[in-house]
Amino acid sequence: MTGLALRSLRRRASAFTATFLAVFLGAALLMSFGAMLDVAGDATGTARNTLLTVGLVVGGWGLLLVAFAVTSTQSLAVRQRAEEIALLRSAGATPGQVARMIIAECLLVAVAGGVLAIVPGWALGHGVLALMHDGAMVPETVGYAFGPCALGVGLGVTFASALTGGVFAARRAVRGTTVASGDEAGGLGRGRIIAAAVLLAAASGEAVTTATVMRGKGLDAMATSGQADIVAALALALLAPALVGGAARALAGPLRALGAVGDLVLAGLARRSRRLAAVVLPIILFTGIGIGTLHLQATENAASAGRAASADDRSVEVLNLVVIGMIILFAAIMLVNTLVAAVADRRREFGQQRLAGAAPGQVLAAVAVESAVLAALGIAAGTVASAFTSVPFAVARTGSALPAGGPLIFVGVAALAVVLTGGTAWLAARRALRAPAVAAVA
């Protein structure tokens, strides 16, 4: 089966690019912060605490994000190959063989991505430590170390996510029918609902703690509020299939008014809600974390505006922005990554639409409308998630529920999300339309 997995990987390289990128970037990100735990081995006192905090906190968020990205791109890749898997099964492959093949593919991709991430992860960790040296959070005498923690966290998390994702994807792939069905909507699984509820409870807990216990405790409020938006965004991302289904019901009227293009979008939203949810997921993470953290920092800046900022404040700000920048960059790349994979896979569907009489412009229009709906949905959910961080922190720091920074933060992040989503989908769709319609459905 490993042989089969290898061959299938080589032929279907494009389907695995998204997973590979998620693993590669995720492992590099995790290794760079995992390295802070290695560095902490040589440090003492506050420097040691700071290093451990940065390593553990960022590692913790990163872990969730990376696990999510890897699992979601993997299930997308397997879903795209439903037809191929059905063929394999009708050719006599047992469910066990197919499952082993899928898991082997996932692990091969994870090993390749993880190993290649070691050098960039090492360099990135160097950069993070340099920032902490500059901010005098860690004395220059504490040198860089990249050892078991970095490798263990980086490789361990990505491999474990790949394995878990592979097992889930394999289970789904071999369960039930052997033919891809037109209706992939389906409700949320119980596991998904429970996980979302637990995450939402955790985010709410952090929000309440920030707004009450940490009230007036200054900068420390950041520790409890910083990741609430991430946790809330993950919870909403888990519910994304239901959100897409809800959008389909809510928008049925206006979409139908758009004629055939609207019909196509509506049918996709209603019957491909799981596949489209994979696109909404990174939009929620991107906007949730982006808006939440920028408001948090703006509130902090406003709260400490009266007094001269200390070196400590500045380095916290820089570190905060670097960490968040990396996580947002990761989410943005995942967004582009997932969209490219999702759209490229629809070559056949676009070909079928064209054979039914859709002009290329109409296919593109349907993609544009669909992207707009998905972006709006992701931004709405992301904004809700961001409030779990920004509002309690504003309460704790300034006593007002309104975070500083004004509407510009929302507008900027939302615009970026729209441009990334729309631009990527548009370009990917144009590419997918280049082949003649008959060739695309062959």
Add this chain to the structure above:
Amino acid sequence: MSGREHTGRGEAPREALRLENVGKVHGTDGNRVRALAGVSLRLAAGTFTAVMGPSGSGKSTLLQCAAGLDRPTEGRVFLAGAELAGRSEAALTRFRRERVGFVFQRFNLLPTLTVLQNVLLPAKLAGRRANRAAAADILARVGLGDRLHHLPAELSGGQQQRVAIARALVTAPDVVFADEPTGALDLRSARDVLALLSEAVRVHGRTVVMVTHDPVAASYADRVVFLADGALAGSLDAPTAEAVAERMTRLAAAVERGAAA
């Protein structure tokens, strides 16, 4: 549409399709395959034509060039009197959705749309008000009146192909092209599909061009046109399955001799 024009004595039959010296080379430099060479063909409206030939003889290429799905590299194609050349992709699409219907071996129904939505789609894409009654009527005619709200995946192959035929016929096209429409079907479903295609011609006056490799399927047509190595290799009027099979055997042998020489 007024439907068929019965060809009275002395009156020239209305022409549905004309190919003039059509040639097609696939691929670019380095990797060229000549799929068609000097094909000239004229089909009257209201006729049922089968195209046969060994695998790789250019049947699909011929159909796609004739239907405006592919552009020939030489020659001219006229569909119901209008020339296809020199149109943009969007213009070709508009032309196709008004004048042409397709049926493919693999159905190519949209998987997220119901049976009825699939049949309504071409008209809606053309910006016309969808005539639900006409769509439901034609679906009833192909025996799927009780499946309007099913998804294609919930139907058998034969039923899906009947939906595809309903979709191809609902816009009252000048020509319906079918590329091995029975290739993926069991014997019974294949017969239903062939009966529907010939009913479209005999009763409703449509023009049908069908690629097939099955002599029995070809015997439903008024005329069989043979293709070998991208060129026409004769035709047979009022074909019987036996005559077609015999001709195909000779053709395959000739192609083999040609390849060996």
